[in-house]
Amino acid sequence: MKLSIIGSGYVGTTIAACFADLGHDVVNVDIDEDVVEALNDGRSPIHEPGLDELIEEHAGDRLRATTDYDAVLDTDVTFLALTTPSDDDGHIDLSIMEAATKSLGSTLAEKDSDHLVVTKSTVVPTTTEEVITPILEEHSGKTAGEDFDVGMNPEFLREGSAVSDFLDPDKVVLGSNTSRGAATMRAVFDPLLERAPDAALVETGIREAEMIKYANNAFLAAKISLANDLANICKEYGVDSKEVLDAIGLDSRIGSAFLGAGVGWGGSCFPKDVAAIVAAARDVGYDPAMLEATMEVNDRQPVRMLDILRDHVDPDGARVAVLGLAFKPGTDDVRNSRAIPLVDALVDAGADVVGYDPVATANFREKFPDIDYADSAAAALDGADAALVVTDWDEFAALDDEFDAMSEAVVVDGRRIVTRRDGIVYESLV
Ligand SMILES: NC(=O)C1=CN([C@@H]2O[C@H](COP(=O)(O)OP(=O)(O)OC[C@H]3O[C@@H](n4cnc5c(N)ncnc54)[C@H](O)[C@@H]3O)[C@@H](O)[C@H]2O)C=CC1
Numbered sequence: 075m076k077l078s079i080i081g082s083g084y085v086g087t088t089i090a091a092c093f094a095d096l097g098h099d100v101v102n103v104d105i106d107e108d109v110v111e112a113l114n115d116g117r118s119p120i121h122e123p124g125l126d127e128l129i130e131e132h133a134g135d136r137l138r139a140t141t142d143y144d145a146v147l148d149t150d151v152t153f154l155a156l157t158t159p160s161d162d163d164g165h166i167d168l169s170i171m172e173a174a175t176k177s178l179g180s181t182l183a184e185k186d187s188d189h190l191v192v193t194k195s196t197v198v199p200t201t202t203e204e205v206i207t208p209i210l211e212e213h214s215g216k217t218a219g220e221d222f223d224v225g226m227n228p229e230f231l232r233e234g235s236a237v238s239d240f241l242d243p244d245k246v247v248l249g250s251n252t253s254r255g256a257a258t259m260r261a262v263f264d265p266l267l268e269r270a271p272d273a274a275l276v277e278t279g280i281r282e283a284e285m286i287k288y289a290n291n292a293f294l295a296a297k298i299s300l301a302n303d304l305a306n307i308c309k310e311y312g313v314d315s316k317e318v319l320d321a322i323g324l325d326s327r328i329g330s331a332f333l334g335a336g337v338g339w340g341g342s343c344f345p346k347d348v349a350a351i352v353a354a355a356r357d358v359g360y361d362p363a364m365l366e367a368t369m370e371v372n373d374r375q376p377v378r379m380l381d382i383l384r385d386h387v388d389p390d391g392a393r394v395a396v397l398g399l400a401f402k403p404g405t406d407d408v409r410n411s412r413a414i415p416l417v418d419a420l421v422d423a424g425a426d427v428v429g430y431d432p433v434a435t436a437n438f439r440e441k442f443p444d445i446d447y448a449d450s451a452a453a454a455l456d457g458a459d460a461a462l463v464v465t466d467w468d469e470f471a472a473l474d475d476e477f478d479a480m481s482e483a484v485v486v487d488g489r490r491i492v493t494r495r496d497g498i499v500y501e502s503l504v
């Protein structure tokens with residue numbers, strides 16, 4: 075089939091390359107000329123394992139990119155893969171989505187044949203029907219359900235494993251309110267379901283599909299926050315939280331995934347998505363107590379980490395090494411990284427901060443240009459009075475003699491990855 079994808083960021087680029095690999099003809103439409111040029115040159119505009127290879131293989135053949143929305147006219151289906159950030163009070167900010175939808179609607183005015191528009195972005199329930207569809211109708215002069223269909227297909231891929239997550243998913247969720255739209259969406263996903271026969275197919279309504287995405291992310295974030303709450307209790311009792319969480323994870327009703335206690339969850343999605351569904355719930359008069367607690371526990375973890383540091387070292391004037399600036403290992407993405415509130419608080423307390431990350435230093439420097447940065451964990455530790463381990467990069471688990479170069483070897487481990495050893499004052503957060 076012929077597919078167009080509006081927005082070529084983490085999601086748009088990944089799904090475009092994967093759909094091309096599955097045999098579809100794909101065109102990406104993005105306003106960023108650098109992104110378009112990279113794709114047409116056969117290069118990935120984002121860093122994701124396996125993506126370069128797919129783009130190199132299909133660019134110029136089944137995969138191309140353009141800044142021109144008219145490319146949509148030669149396709150059967152359009153996915154909207156635009157950013158949906160939070161505004162200051164946590165509500166979803168649809169301005170980018172709305173601008174792109176207007177451009178798409180104006181373009182569809184010129185189209186003679188059926189078309190399906192699928193929301194791929196994470197949007198709160200009713201957005202596709204009550205925001206996107208009216209914009210498409212107004213700008214195209216056409217009627218949804220008659221001249222074109224709309225659908226919703228949430229995405230569950232993770233940064234760092236985006237290609238394999240997309241091509242080998244646990245489930246594919248297709249939301250539709252018309253049988254023609256549902257049939258077209260199934261045809262788009264048939265090659266994927268053939269390649270990944272174990273994937274479950276969930277066919278549902280549009281607002282159910284929208285809510286499944288938030289429920290998925292909110293559940294995972296809540297699971298981590300519950301693990302953190304339990305681990306904090308363990309810490310107060312001198313109980314080994316890892317042994318406890320590993321043991322409960324063996325219960326198949328609980329499962330071991332996303333029970334990793336520590337300094338909490340960050341990234342471009344959990345924080346904004348939990349905040350957005352909490353704000354949306356309040357808008358309709360519901361007080362989402364569990365999800366509010368989920369955010370509160372997450373906000374408290376960095377504060378607890380600094381309290382533990384203060385038990386050993388006064389941050390004022392101390393040199394503090396922050397190991398790990400990315401929001402999780404395997405990425406250079408620092409959006410909502412737990413290192414951000416930690417570094418903010420350390421700087422406020424008068425600490426002399428030195429940060430180190432294997433790949434995320436450049437991105438972190440944009441936010442914190444005035445702290446020091448080291449080229450290695452060893453260099454960050456050299457002469458430091460304390461170290462905070464913030465991201466669970468494998469290389470931090472291997473640190474050993476490097477701690478000997480510290481001025482005072484106080485290590486607060488926010489991810490339970492450093493092995494307790496002689497010669498350091500070791501405190502784990504959980
Ligand atoms: N990043 C992730 O791992 C995941 C993200 N999501 C959701 O997918 C959606 C997209 O997220 P990302 O791919 O991370 O966003 P992103 O910020 O990486 O990419 C968005 C792209 O849209 C382009 N764009 C902006 N305005 C445009 C316009 N008017 N017309 C055409 N292109 C335009 C930008 O230049 C950019 O390349 C969000 O709703 C997000 O919550 C869902 C699952 C995973």
Ligand SMILES: O=C(O)[C@H]1O[C@H](OP(=O)(O)OP(=O)(O)OC[C@H]2O[C@@H](n3ccc(=O)[nH]c3=O)[C@H](O)[C@@H]2O)[C@H](O)[C@@H](O)[C@@H]1O
Binds near residue numbers: 230231338343344
């Ligand atoms: O909606 C999205 O954008 C995506 O959000 C997350 O993916 P991602 O943010 O890439 O990363 P995760 O691996 O989920 O990690 C999120 C955060 O949770 C933290 N985490 C994860 C697992 C754990 O056990 N403990 C823990 O603290 C990580 O350190 C990280 O800060 C979801 O896992 C994806 O399914 C979803 O598609």
